[in-house]
Structure formats: C-alpha cells, structure tokens
Amino acid sequence: MASGVSDGIEPVLAALSTMQANVDRSQKSEAHEYLEKFQKSPEAWAKTHSLLSSPKTTSEAKLFAATTLKGKITYDLDQLPRESLTSLRDSLLTLLVSFREGPRPIRTQLCVCLANLAIQMLEWKNVLGQVGSTLGNSAGDCILEFLTILPEEVTEGRKINLTEEELTTRTKDLLEDNAAQVLALLIQYARSSPTAASNPRLFECISSWLREIPATDVVNSFLFDALINALSDEYSFDAAVDCLCTILRDTREVDESVGTIRAIYPRIVSLQPKIAQFAQSEDLEIYKGLTRIFAEAGEAWVVMIARFPADFRSLVESILECCGRDRDRDAISLTFLFWYEFKQIITLEKYKEARDQYTEIFNRLVDIMIKHLEYPNPDSVDESDLFDGDREQEEKFREFRHQMGDVLKDCCEVITVTECLGKAFTLIQKWISTYGSQATSTSVPHWQELEAPLFSMRAMGRMVSPEESVVLRQVIPLVVQIPGHGKLRFQAIMALARYTDWTAQHPEFLQPQLNFVIAGFSHSSKEVVRAAALAFKFFGTDCRNLLQSHVTELHPFYESVLDSLPPVSQEEVTEGVACIISAQDLGKIYDTFKMYCDPVIKRMMTRANEAKSAQDDSTRLAVADYLQLLTVFVQNIQPYVSPQQENPAVKYCQEILPVLSAIAENFTSSIPILERVCRCWRYMVLSYRTAILPLLPTLAQQLASGFENSRQGCFLWATDSVLREFAEGAEFVDAATSQAIYNFFEQQALAFLRIMNDLPPEDLPDVIEDFFRLLIDALIYYHQQLLLSPVCQHILSASLSALTLQQEPPLIATLHYLRDFLSYGTDHPNSSNLDGHDSQPPHNPPQMQLAVKQMVVSQGEPLVQRILTGMMFSFPRDCLQDASGVLLVLFELMPQETAVWVKGTIGMLPTGSIRAGEVDRLMNAVDMKVQGGDLRKVRVLLQDFTTSYRRRNVAPREGLGRLEATRFRFDG
Numbered sequence: 001m002a003s004g005v006s007d008g009i010e011p012v013l014a015a016l017s018t019m020q021a022n023v024d025r026s027q028k029s030e031a032h033e034y035l036e037k038f039q040k041s042p043e044a045w046a047k048t049h050s051l052l053s054s055p056k057t058t059s060e061a062k063l064f065a066a067t068t069l070k071g072k073i074t075y076d077l078d079q080l081p082r083e084s085l086t087s088l089r090d091s092l093l094t095l096l097v098s099f100r101e102g103p104r105p106i107r108t109q110l111c112v113c114l115a116n117l118a119i120q121m122l123e124w125k126n127v128l129g130q131v132g133s134t135l136g137n138s139a140g141d142c143i144l145e146f147l148t149i150l151p152e153e154v155t156e157g158r159k160i161n162l163t164e165e166e167l168t169t170r171t172k173d174l175l176e177d178n179a180a181q182v183l184a185l186l187i188q189y190a191r192s193s194p195t196a197a198s199n200p201r202l203f204e205c206i207s208s209w210l211r212e213i214p215a216t217d218v219v220n221s222f223l224f225d226a227l228i229n230a231l232s233d234e235y236s237f238d239a240a241v242d243c244l245c246t247i248l249r250d251t252r253e254v255d256e257s258v259g260t261i262r263a264i265y266p267r268i269v270s271l272q273p274k275i276a277q278f279a280q281s282e283d284l285e286i287y288k289g290l291t292r293i294f295a296e297a298g299e300a301w302v303v304m305i306a307r308f309p310a311d312f313r314s315l316v317e318s319i320l321e322c323c324g325r326d327r328d329r330d331a332i333s334l335t336f337l338f339w340y341e342f343k344q345i346i347t348l349e350k351y352k353e354a355r356d357q358y359t360e361i362f363n364r365l366v367d368i369m370i371k372h373l374e375y376p377n378p379d380s381v382d383e384s385d386l387f388d389g390d391r392e393q394e395e396k397f398r399e400f401r402h403q404m405g406d407v408l409k410d411c412c413e414v415i416t417v418t419e420c421l422g423k424a425f426t427l428i429q430k431w432i433s434t435y436g437s438q439a440t441s442t443s444v445p446h447w448q449e450l451e452a453p454l455f456s457m458r459a460m461g462r463m464v465s466p467e468e469s470v471v472l473r474q475v476i477p478l479v480v481q482i483p484g485h486g487k488l489r490f491q492a493i494m495a496l497a498r499y500t501d502w503t504a505q506h507p508e509f510l511q512p513q514l515n516f517v518i519a520g521f522s523h524s525s526k527e528v529v530r531a532a533a534l535a536f537k538f539f540g541t542d543c544r545n546l547l548q549s550h551v552t553e554l555h556p557f558y559e560s561v562l563d564s565l566p567p568v569s570q571e572e573v574t575e576g577v578a579c580i581i582s583a584q585d586l587g588k589i590y591d592t593f594k595m596y597c598d599p600v601i602k603r604m605m606t607r608a609n610e611a612k613s614a615q616d617d618s619t620r621l622a623v624a625d626y627l628q629l630l631t632v633f634v635q636n637i638q639p640y641v642s643p644q645q646e647n648p649a650v651k652y653c654q655e656i657l658p659v660l661s662a663i664a665e666n667f668t669s670s671i672p673i674l675e676r677v678c679r680c681w682r683y684m685v686l687s688y689r690t691a692i693l694p695l696l697p698t699l700a701q702q703l704a705s706g707f708e709n710s711r712q713g714c715f716l717w718a719t720d721s722v723l724r725e726f727a728e729g730a731e732f733v734d735a736a737t738s739q740a741i742y743n744f745f746e747q748q749a750l751a752f753l754r755i756m757n758d759l760p761p762e763d764l765p766d767v768i769e770d771f772f773r774l775l776i777d778a779l780i781y782y783h784q785q786l787l788l789s790p791v792c793q794h795i796l797s798a799s800l801s802a803l804t805l806q807q808e809p810p811l812i813a814t815l816h817y818l819r820d821f822l823s824y825g826t827d828h829p830n831s832s833n834l835d836g837h838d839s840q841p842p843h844n845p846p847q848m849q850l851a852v853k854q855m856v857v858s859q860g861e862p863l864v865q866r867i868l869t870g871m872m873f874s875f876p877r878d879c880l881q882d883a884s885g886v887l888l889v890l891f892e893l894m895p896q897e898t899a900v901w902v903k904g905t906i907g908m909l910p911t912g913s914i915r916a917g918e919v920d921r922l923m924n925a926v927d928m929k930v931q932g933g934d935l936r937k938v939r940v941l942l943q944d945f946t947t948s949y950r951r952r953n954v955a956p957r958e959g960l961g962r963l964e965a966t967r968f969r970f971d972g
Contacts, residue, residue, distance in 0.1 A: 009050050009057070012038060016061050039068045040952055042079045045088075048072070052095050052106075059103055066109035073116045075951050078915050085121050092117060093134045100135055100142035111146045115153040119170055120162065128178055132185075140189065144201040147182060148208040151175055155211065179212040183221070190226045197226040200239035207239075207246040215250035216260045228267050234286070241289040245296040252300045261301060265315070268297050272318045279325040291322040291331040298338040306345045309354040316342075316361055324368045329400060332372065336407055339365065343410035355414060362414045366423050369404050369411070373452040375487070405459025412463040420460055421471040427453040428478055444485040454479070454491040461498025466505040476509050480516040486525040493520050493528065497535035500542035507546050514539060514547075521561050533569035540576025544583040551580050551592055559599060567625045574629045578636035589639050590648035597652065600629050601659060608663060611670075620670045623663070627676035630656070634683045643732055647691040653684050654695055661702045668710040678706075678714035685721040690732040696722070700744045708751050711759075713770030719748050720774045727781035742782050748774070749791055756798050757970040765810045768802045772813035779820050779830075787824055787848050794970055796821070796859055801968035803866040808876045815882040818863075822889040825852035856893060862966075864890065864901035865908070869963050871946035872909075872953070880943065888939045895930045902926065902942070908963050913953045 011034070018031035038044055051057050051065035072079070073088075080088065092114050099107045118127045128147075135142050154171050162170065186206060190197045206213075206223060218224055227247075230240035251257035251264070271290060278287045298305065298319050305312040319335050326332045346355040375397075378386050387394040412420045431450040438445050457475070464472070476499070482492040496503075496513050503510050517539065520532030540547065547554070558577050562570055581592045604626035611619040634653065641647045660677050667673040681699060685692055692699070700722065707715035723745055728738040752771045761768060775795065778786050786792055802814040823829045829844050856863075864887070871883050890898045903923050906914070922945050929937045 008043070009047050009054070012047060012051065012064075013057065013061055016064055020060070035064075039071060040076070042076075044068055044072055045080065049091060049095070053098075059106070063103075063106050063109065066106050066113065070109050070113045070116065073113050073120070075948070077117075077120055078918075085117070089114075089117055089121065089124065093131070096142065096146075097135060097139075100139040107142060108145060108149070111142075111149045112153060114146060115150045118150070118174060119154055119167075122166065122170065125173070127174060128181065140196065140199070141201050144189075144199070144205045147185075148201070148205045151208045151211050175212045179209065182209055183213050183217055187222055190223055198230050198233045198236045200236045203227060203230065203236065203239040203243035207243045210246050210250055215247045215257070218247060219260050219263050224264075224267075231271065237286060237289055241293060244293055248293075248296045248300045254301060254303050261304060264297075265301075265312070268293065269314045269318065272314065272321070275318065275321050275325060279327070284328060284330055287322075287326070288331040288334065291319075291326070291334050294318045294322055295335045295338045298335075299341055302338070302341045302345055305342065306348075306351040306354045309357040313357070316358065320361055320365060320368070323365065323372075326372075329372055329397075333400065333403060336403055339407050339410050343414055347413050359415050362411045363419070363423075366408060366411045366415075366420050369408055370423065370427065370452050370456045373401055373404060373455050374448040375451060377448065401455060402459070405456070408456055408459050409463050412460055417460065417463050417465070417468065418470050421457065421464065421468075421475070424453040424456045424460070425471050425475045425478075428475065432478065439483045439485075441484060444483050444488065447483075447485050447488055450482070451487050451491050454482070454488065454495050458491065458495040458498050461495070464499065464502060466502045468502060472499060472502055473506075473509075476513065480512045484523065486523070486528060489520060489523060490525065490528045490531045493517055493531040493535045497531070497538045500535075500538040503539070504543045504546060510539075510543060510546055518557065521564075526566075529565070530569050533565060533572040537572040537576040540579040544579045547580045548583045551577075551584060552595075554580065555595060558596065562600075563603075567628070570625065570629060571632050574632045575636055578633045581633075582637045582639065586639055586641065586648065589637065590651055593633065593637055593649060593652045594655075597630060597633055597656070600626055601656060604630075604663075605659070608666070612666065620667065621672055623667070624670075624672040624676045627660075627663070627673065627680055630660075631676065631680040631683050634680060634687055638687045641691065643690070647688055650684075650688050650691050650695070653688070653692070657695055657698060661698070664702065664706050665709075668706075671712060671714075674706070674710055674712050675714045678703075678718040682718040682721045685718075685725050689725055690730070692725075693737070696726070696737075700741075704744065704747055704751070707748060711755050711764075711767065713767040716748060716752070716767070716770040716774045719745065720770075720777055723774065723777055723781060742785050745774075745778055745782065746789065746791055749795065753791070753794050753798060753970040756801060756968050760967070761801050761805050761810075765805055765807045768805070769810040769813045772799070772802065772810070772817040775817045776813070776820055779817070779824070783824060783829070784848065787821075787851050792851075793855055793858075796855055796863075798968055798970075800859065800862055800866050801965065803870055804874075804965045806874050806876065808878055811870075811875060811879045812882060815879065815886055818886045819882070819889055822852065822856065822886065822893060825849050825856060825893045826889075853893065856890070857897070860890065860894065860897060861901045861904065864898065865905045865963055866965060868902065868905045868942075868946065869965075871942075872949045880946070884939050884943045887942055888935060891930065891935045891938050895935070899923070899926055899930055905963070909949075910953075913949070 015031040015034045018027055048065040048069040052062055096110045131146055132143055154174055227240055227243055230236040251260050274290055278290055323332050323335055375386050435445045479492050482488050517532050517535045520528050584592055604623055607619055607622045611623055637649050664677045703715050703719050726733050726737055726741045799814050799818055805811055820830045827844055867883050867886055871880055875883055906919050925941050926938055
C-alpha cells in the first residue's frame with residue numbers, strides 16, 4: 001500500500017489546483033467530476049497513499065487524499081482482497097506516525113481511517129495495544145485523538161457494511177472490553193504532568209468514552225479533579241465544559257446516580273462565585289460556558305431538586321444569578337429548558353412543598369425576564385436604529401424575546417397568572433406615575449421601561465383565563481391610554497389582541513379597546529397598522545356576538561381601510577368582519593354578505609379589466625388578492641341551516657359563481673389567479689358541504705374545462721374536495737349524484753392522461769402531485785369503480801413515467817398512491833370507512849384483488865425497474881422509505897415474481913458498478929427471507945443495497961441504458 005510511487009497523481013493534483021484556481025465554471029465542473037470519479041475508483045487506494053507520502057504535495061492535496069481514503073475504507077473496502085487488509089493497516093499506522101504532530105485535519109482523517117478499518121477488520125484483535133506501541137509515548141495528542149474517534153465511529157457503525165451481529169460483536173471487542181484499560185490509561189496520562197492534566201484532548205477523549213466508562217468511575221478518579229481544575233484554565237475551558245456536561249447528562253437517571261450526584265454537587269456549587277467574576281470581566285464565552293454547566297446540572301437533576309428543595313437550592317439560585325447578570329443576553333437562553341422542565345415537575349401535586357419553597361425564586365425570575373425584554377438604549381437619538389445597523393442582532397433579539405415569553409408562561413403556572421400579570425401592571429403604573437406627564441407626541445422618555453411590561457402582558461396572554469377578575473380590570477384602561485410612540489402603540493395593540501377572549505366575557509371593556517385598535521389604522525408606522533389589522537381579526541373572531549349590532553357601521557370603516565393595507569392585513573381585517581357577519585341572524589346574512597362582498601367584486605373586476613392589457617404581473621396579482629378576500633368570506637361565513645332550508649351564503653355564492661368562472665376563463669395562463677379561483681371554489685364545497693348541490697353541475701363543468709384549458713393542478717385540487725364531499729355513502733348524497741361525481745372524476749383523469757401524453761413529466765410536477773393526491777382519495781371513496789375501470793391500467797402506466805421525476809412532492813404523492821393501489825391486491829387494503837360504525841377493515845372482494853394482480857403482472861417489471869433505479873440514482877433521500885414501501889407491498893403481493901424482477905433490474909445496471917458476487921449474495925439473502933416469510937427484512941436488504949450502491953456510484957452522463965424510462969403514451 002505504501003509503495004511511495006507517485007506516478008499517476010499529476011491529474012489529481014491538476015484537478016485540485018483547478019478547483020482552487022480562478023477559472024470558469026465549466027473547468028471547475030469538469031475537475032469536480034474527475035475527482036468524484038477518482039474517489040470511487042480502485043486506483044484511488046494506491047494514489048491516495050502516494051499523495052500522502054510525497055513530500056512535494058501540498059497540505060490541501062494531502063487532506064483531500066486522507067478524506068478520500070476515509071471514504072474508501074468506509075464504503076469500498078470490498079475492492080481490496082481480504083489478505084491485503086493487514087498491509088493497509090500497517091501503511092495507515094506508518095502514515096499516522098508521519099502526521100502525529102499534524103497538521104491536525106490530516107491527522108484526524110487518518111485516525112478516522114484507522115478506526116473504520118479496525119471496525120471492519122474483524123481479525124485485528126489488539127487494536128489499542130498496537131496503535132499505542134506504534135505511535136509511542138511521545139504521541140500523546142495523536143493517541144488521544146484516535147481514542148476519541150474510535151467510539152464515535154463505532155456508534156455510527158450502520159454506515160459500514162457489517163451485519164448487525166458482526167457490529168455488535170465488534171462493539172464489544174473494541175469498546176466494552178477496553179473500557180477499563182482506557183480509563184487506567186487516561187488516569188496515567190493525566191498524572192504524568194500538569195500540562196497533560198489540562199490538555200483539552202484529554203477531556204474530549206473522556207467525553208467520547210463516557211458511552212462505555214460509567215460516569216461514577218470518572219467522578220471517583222483523579223480525572224474529575226483535573227476536570228474541575230481545567231475550568232480555571234482558559235486553554236482547556238471549552239473542552240472541560242463539554243466533558244463535565246456529558247458527565248452531568250449521564251446522571252439523569254437520578255435514582256441510579258445518587259452517590260455520583262452527591263459527589264459532583266458541591267464541586268458544581270463551588271463555581272458560583274465565578275458567576276460575578278466572569279460577568280464583570282465581560283468574557284462572554286467563559287460566562288456562557290459557566291451558565292451551561294449550571295443549566296445542564298439543573299436539567300439532569302430536576303427530579304432531585306423537586307424532592308430535596310432545600311438541599312439543591314444553591315444550584316437553582318446559581319442558575320437564576322446567571323440569568324440576572326447576563327447583561328448581553330447571550331447566555332440566558334441556555335437556562336430556558338431548565339426553567340421549563342423545573343416548571344413541569346414542581347407543578348405536580350406531589351411536589352407542592354418544592355413549589356412553595358421556590359415561589360420566591362420564580363418571582364425574581366419574572367422580574368429578571370421583564371427587565372431583559374427591554375430594547376437597548378441607543379447611543380444616538382435615532383430610535384429607528386436601536387441596534388446600530390446590525391439587522392441580524394435585531395432579528396436575534398426579536399426571536400429571543402419570544403423565547404423569554406415562554407419562560408414567563410412557565411412562571412405563570414408556578415406562581416399564578418395573577419401574580420405575574422400584577423408585576424407587569426405595577427411596572428406600567430410606575431412608568432405612568434414617573435414619566436407619563438413628560439410624554440409628548442414627539443418624545444416619550446424611557447419608553448423601553450414601558451414597552452417591556454406591555455410585551456410581557458402579550459406573552460402571558462395565552463395563560464390568562466377569561467374569568468380573571470383582578471389585574472385586567474385595572475390594566476386594560478391604562479393600556480388604551482398608551483402614548484402614540486410607534487413601538488409602544490404596536491405592543492399595546494398586540495397585547496390587547498391577546499385578551500379578546502377575556503373581553504368577550506367583559507363587554508364593558510370592548511368599546512375603548514376597539515376605538516384604540518381602529519385608531520391604529522391611522523398611525524404613521526406600518527408595523528402599528530399591521531398590528532391593528534391582526535388585532536381587529538381577533539376582536540371580530542372572539543367578540544363577534546358583541547359586535548353583531550355594529551356590522552353596518554363597520555362597513556364604511558372596512559371600505560376606507562381596505563385598499564391602503566398590505567394583502568396579509570387585508571385578509572386579517574376581512575376575517576374579522578366575516579366572523580361578525582357569521583354572527584348575524586339567518587335572515588340578515590345574505591344582505592350583509594352581499595353588502596361587504598359586492599364592493600370587493602367590483603374592485604376585482606376593475607383590476608381584471610386592467611390586467612387584460614397590463615404588461616406586468618402586479619395587476620393580475622391584485623386580482624388574485626381580491627379573490628383571496630372572497631375566499632376568506634366563504635371560509636368564515638358558515639351559518640347553520642337545516643337541509644330543508646336555503647343557505648343564504650350559498651345563495652350569494654350562486655350569484656358570484658359566473659364572475660369567478662369568467663375570471664378563470666380569461667386568465668388561463670395566470671397561475672396565481674387560477675389557484676385563488678380554485679381555492680374559493682374548494683372552500684365553497686368545504687364550508688357549505690351538500691348545501692352546495694345546486695351549484696354542483698356548473699362547478700364541475702368549470703373545473704373540467706378549466707383543467708383542460710389551463711393544464712394547472714389547482715383544478716384537480718378543487719376536484720378532490722368535490723370527490724370527498726359527495727362520495728358514495730356520504731350524508732344527504734343520493735346514489736345518482738355520487739355516480740355523477742365519479743364520472744366527473746374519470747373525466748378529469750382522462751384529461752390528465754392526455755396531458756401526460758403531450759408533455760414530459762418534467763414539465764408537469766405540480767399537476768402530477770395534485771393528480772396522484774386526488775387518486776389517493778378516489779381509491780378511498782370509489783375503489784370499486786376505479787380498480788375495475790379500464791382507465792386504471794393507464795394510470796398505472798402514467799405513474800411509471802411520474803417516477804422519473806426528481807422533485808420530492810410529486811414523487812411522494814405517486815409512491816403513496818402506488819402503495820395504496822397495490823394494497824388492493826391483498827385482503828388488507830389501505831382504505832377508510834365512511835360509516836364510522838364498523839372498525840373492521842373494508843372487505844376487498846376477490847375480483848378486485850384479481851384486477852390489481854393482473855395489472856401488476858403486466859407492469860410489475862417496469863415498476864420495479866423505476867423504483868430501484870430511483871432508489872439507486874435519482875430519488876431524493878426523503879423518498880427512499882416510501883419507495884422501499886412499494887417494493888414491500890409488491891413482495892407481499894407476488895413474492896417470487898418480484899424477486900425475479902429485482903434480479904433482472906440489478907442485472908441491467910452499468911457494467912463495473914457492482915462488486916463481484918454482490919448480486920448473488922443479495923438475491924440469496926432475498927430468496928431466504930422470502931421463503932421464510934420475513935418480507936420486512938427483504939425491504940431492509942434492498943434499502944441497504946441501494947444505499948450502498950448510491951454511495952459508490954453516480955448516474956452515468958451518457959444515460960442509464962436499458963434502465964432508461966420509456967415515454968408515456970395514451971390515445972384515449
């Protein structure tokens with residue numbers, strides 16, 4: 001292996017040089033392709049050794065060679081004769097000796113190489129002894145690195161081509177049997193010198209071996225003293241923190257670790273004075289590390305804290321102190337999980353004593369959190385830039401505030417909502433009494449101190465019961481008097497939006513809040529306007545009954561603000577008024593629906609006429625936005641009407657249906673418009689269900705013609721809602737209607753097949769996804785008609801063409817359909833029962849099973865080819881599980897035939913891409929599992945084979961030869 005021959009490495013070096021040079025993309029692409037092929041070639045074994053041994057190659061080239069060698073050992077070890085593995089091991093040890101002092105990235109890769117070889121070389125018994133003796137006593141860092149990497153690679157052993165039994169045995173040989181020896185070696189190393197005792201590599205190694213070495217053994221040894229001492233050494237601090245946190249996590253099973261916890265606890269608490277020390281030094285990373293230690297200890301021992309609140313109080317106070325002293329708010333988030341888990345356990349009745357003892361801690365935590373919610377005080381007077389232009393920092397702060405809001409919710413559960421809200425109320429009162437008189441329309445002093453408690457009120461809103469009767473009665477009147485400062489007004493409106501369900505129970509507080517929110521629509525800040533729109537939606541939703549009498553007077557307001565709002569805010573305000581309309585008496589719904597929607601229709605038609613001649617998309621997008629508002633009305637105005645009565649909402653929908661149809665017919669190339677029209681139609685069906693029956697003939701005709709003319713999948717999406725709602729057996733649906741719906745579905749299916757005949761699947765990914773999702777429901781509700789129909793055979797052919805795609809959504813839909821379809825060849829099909837009375841799976845008559853099996857006989861072979869080809873070359877990784885699921889059902893259906901098709905498909909793979917004997921080993925294993933009836937193991941075998949093949953090979957640029965898909969054809 002280590003021949004030292006450098007012949008043949010020049011092209012590799014040239015390609016590496018090209019990748020780093022300033023050359024055009026085509027040259028880099030060519031170099032990348034060459035290097036990718038090189039890495040998978042048998043020649044790479046010798047050439048990587050030459051690259052690593054040559055004194056003329058650069059460090060970058062050596063690193064590439066080491067990385068390539070790692071991949072070869074992990075995935076391509078079968079390329080070498082078994083008897084040459086000893087030579088490979090010796091050459092790796094020689095290389096590791098050469099690089100034991102570095103560079104570290106190369107040394108790390110070589111350690112990974114040696115570890116992976118050790119896992120697979122089952123005959124190599126004395127691994128640790130031979131590595132240690134070869135590297136020698138002076139190679140401390142190198143030995144520590146190898147020891148660190150070995151457990152990690154063994155744990156990731158599933159990527160290595162070993163059986164489960166071999167991997168289990170090797171894990172025992174390399175780790176379990178060596179744990180005591182490694183512990184003794186690490187203790188001996190740590191005692192050898194002060195430098196060794198503080199070496200970060202030592203603590204990384206301990207962390208890695210804690211999978212095998214009990215934490216108790218480490219804690220009771222010299223290593224733990226070294227670890228605690230290393231926390232005072234800046235060089236080793238990070239590694240020591242990681243190691244200590246790993247030990248703490250190992251003590252989570254507190255009942256089994258009581259002695260260990262009692263030994264660690266005083267050492268952890270002794271670090272508390274360092275909190276103030278590091279906070280003053282402004283060494284952020286050290287402070288974060290210290291906070292992490294306390295937080296991890298709290299998380300690990302939260303049960304012990306609840307059981308023995310007095311004994312562990314110092315730890316909780318340390319975590320609280322870390323929160324309070326974190327001026328830059330960079331470390332506090334490390335404590336959030338602890339506060340959540342602590343809340344979860346002490347709110348249990350059995351830990352009431354602990355809750356009572358820690359009430360004061362949570363009271364202080366609320367104060368700290370609200371203080372940390374404050375925006376920074378800018379150095380300049382420009383309040384529009386509070387973060388000195390650092391947008392990333394501003395976004396981080398916004399996200400961070402919501403996380404702190406979650407901690408406030410935790411506090412509410414421990415010390416009650418009233419207590420927490422009371423703190424926010426006190427701060428608001430304090431600000432008003434101190435600074436309220438100084439506030440003007442242009443200046444609000446110390447506004448941050450008012451905004452923070454307002455935000456906290458908003459954050460805690462979800463925890464407040466509508467029956468709360470102490471704080472909100474006092475605080476709401478104060479909130480509606482908040483000054484017009486942008487951030488204050490925004491937060492005040494958002495806070496009120498959180499308490500609309502409370503307001504619904506306290507109508508006397510509604511009008512001032514509604515006036516305050518509506519005034520927000522006139523504010524100069526766009527943020528405040530958006531907040532007002534969102535708040536109005538919640539007032540309309542939760543207070544619809546209180547606002548029922550305001551529906552007429554709100555109409556001029558709706559008309560006046562609609563065109564000035566962004567689309568999202570338009571939808572929110574529309575949802576609010578739609579909910580108020582829905583609360584009207586049945587006799588008024590049609591008139592109010594019409595009063596609000598007719599002007600929207602008029603606006604839409606005006607923009608539609610403009611859009612016909614417009615050059616840009618903005619006018620067509622405006623039409624789509626108005627269509628979305630109509631959909632919002634339809635979604636939310638759902639009056640309860642008996643089947644014998646006319647539905648007033650359906651009456652209005654019948655009026656606007658021709659308008660929507662005209663829009664769809666005139667904009668067949670505008671996807672946003674068509675999607676919004678279909679969405680509106682879909683929600684007409686979902687909202688009014690069988691009451692929509694009078695509109696059904698026209699609606700079905702429009703869906704059919706729209707799909708045929710536009711070839712857009714949204715028409716199939718809307719068709720799906722019709723199929724579901726009017727399926728056979730649905731309430732109030734007669735058999736004739738149900739059959740008409742199936743005929744309509746089959747018409748859509750034939751149109752899809754004609755489109756597939758005209759266009760390649762690459763041009764139709766969205767249509768394919770929507771069609772196969774429609775088919776999944778068709779199988780559920782109309783399986784008898786569909787499976788016995790001639791169109792089903794053509795659909796199966798179309799699915800084979802769809803499997804040539806590489807996009808995940810259409811592939812997932814197609815694979816799900818195939819699994820459902822194939823299951824009807826068995827006596828346990830995937831289906832659902834519309835009655836809901838019978839929990840037994842639906843009966844699958846023999847003629848249906850036979851029909852499916854006949855289709856599989858005729859197309860099973862190309863189906864297996866498409867599935868396996870996709871798994872080996874083209875499917876996204878998230879599709880592989882579903883693809884193997886299709887193979888599993890095929891094996892259940894026709895085990896012997898499917899095994900033949902699998903073998904035939906693998907035999908068609910490109911020459912040289914499969915190792916000698918690999919096919920025979922696979923098929924022998926498959927045959928054995930099939931004969932034993934263990935079909936799920938067959939699935940695992942094929943998954944492992946295709947995954948391994950995919951790692952070793954790339955799809956040939958010249959194509960897949962006999963595995964290339966044929967073009968779908970349909971002449972129906």
